[in-house]
Amino acid sequence: MNPQIEVSPTQRIRLLKQWLVFVPLLAFSAFVLMANAFSAPPPSGAETFKAKCSMCHGPDGAGATPMGQKFKLRDLRSSDVQKQTDEQLTEVIAKGKPPMAAFGKSLSPGDIQQLVAYIRSIAKG
Template sequence: MKFTLSAIIIIMLGLLPGSVRQVAAQDATPTLYKMKCQICHGPDATGSPAGKKMLVKDFTSPDVQKQTDAELLEIAKKGKNKMPAYGGKLTDNQLTELIKYMRDLAKPGARGK
């Protein structure tokens, strides 16, 4: 019994290699954003000076807001123009959390304005 249970757990971990990291990533989203995205998207998701040179889009703009989470996830996974592709580097779950986080950053209240 014991063997069976641990075997199942090992198989499940094997099938879902990101699962453990995904749980951790939920708390780590702001850190992940700072490490991987802020350099171009800026601390408030409106775009850093370097990002703006690469035509990063302001997350407060209707252009970004009107896109669904699924559409934004596609861009984050596959990349677009100067936006690097993160599929394979980050999990869908991490990217979804990051997109939510970026939408939150872009809300007027989030910046105390």
């Protein structure tokens, strides 16, 4: 009448073991996904530039600031600056070029990479 599914004790233990692995794994994946969704994204090159560079180079990179005029800054969008390689720009930002401070200690290599990408993105033409 009432067909019952027979589960032997060994099968029961095997099922239990599978759950013991599967459930924490699922919980952990869910936790990682949530943590990613709620943590603030890292600042983009544009944000870092605004915070650390625009007081001299100007918000648009043109260098039209009192500091920029005093130091005769080249427009970061100009070909004189853009023709340099990513490595050269990275080095200037990391090591500085007096009176520009070296940012290698206060910014991570990833931040500097983003800044170089940002400088590329504002290039003229």
